[in-house]
Amino acid sequence: GAVVSQHPSWVICKSGTSVKIECRSLDFQATTMFWYRQFPKQSLMLMATSNEGSKATYEQGVEKDKFLINHASLTLSTLTVTSAHPEDSSFYICSAPTKGRPQGYEQYFGPGTRLTVT
Amino acid sequence: RKEVEQDPGPFNVPEGATVAFNCTYSNSASQSFFWYRQDCRKEPKLLMSVYSSGNEDGRFTAQLNRASQYISLLIRDSKLSDSATYLCVVKAGNMLTFGGGTRLMVKP
Numbered sequence: 481g482a483v484v485s486q487h488p489s490w491v492i493c494k495s496g497t498s499v500k501i502e503c504r505s506l507d508f509q510a511t512t513m514f515w516y517r518q519f520p521k522q523s524l525m526l527m528a529t530s531n532e533g534s535k536a537t538y539e540q541g542v543e544k545d546k547f548l549i550n551h552a553s554l555t556l557s558t559l560t561v562t563s564a565h566p567e568d569s570s571f572y573i574c575s576a577p578t579k580g581r582p583q584g585y586e587q588y589f590g591p592g593t594r595l596t597v598t
Numbered sequence: 599r600k601e602v603e604q605d606p607g608p609f610n611v612p613e614g615a616t617v618a619f620n621c622t623y624s625n626s627a628s629q630s631f632f633w634y635r636q637d638c639r640k641e642p643k644l645l646m647s648v649y650s651s652g653n654e655d656g657r658f659t660a661q662l663n664r665a666s667q668y669i670s671l672l673i674r675d676s677k678l679s680d681s682a683t684y685l686c687v688v689k690a691g692n693m694l695t696f697g698g699g700t701r702l703m704v705k706p
Contacts, residue, residue: 514693523698571639575694589641
């Protein structure tokens with residue numbers, strides 16, 4: 481079964497509004513979560529690393545004031561797209577690492593949130 | 599230059615064919631390597647890890663050449679259900695870097 485959930489799975493909003501996306505780890509604690517964005521026919525691009533109890537770390541070119549990340553607890557991280565514009569329309573996916581097999585930490589991906597800004 | 603490079607394809611192959619994908623990475627400090635599969639509008643799912651000694655999982659064989667910073671995936675006896683995008687993924691520390699993906703279409 482799923483080990484990372486995301487909500488909502490699909491959202492349409494008007495330009496200028498804000499949208500909050502939740503990422504939850506199920507049955508395990510995640511002090512770190514990752515937020516990715518995927519545009520059509522492109523690969524996943526890491527946006528930011530969400531850290532429980534401290535500020536998120538943003539990748540170069542990602543505006544921290546536009547994409548607000550809050551790691552509220554050991555099982556929940558939220559991404560808020562503020563003042564969304566059509567160019568923010570994308571597939572947003574979170575992941576959480578957990579201890580895995582000999583190769584090290586496994587990453588579990590949420591099912592993704594498809595955001596469409598009209 | 600991208601950190602992880604893949605041929606985007608698409609690779610169009612008939613059922614039963616053998617197909618190989620390649621991937622190169624630039625970060626020599628990379629520690630772990632994976633192939634993920636992503637279906638349209640879905641999240642990536644781990645297909646297999648890649649070990650230096652090479653490893654096989656059913657019809658899938660992965661190889662890693664650290665000296666050349668090169669990873670490969672071989673799929674034998676392709677099935678229709680293998681149609682997807684295959685992502686080469688490299689891990690350094692706790693972070694994953696994804697290649698652009700190679701699209702495979704298996705046709706009857």
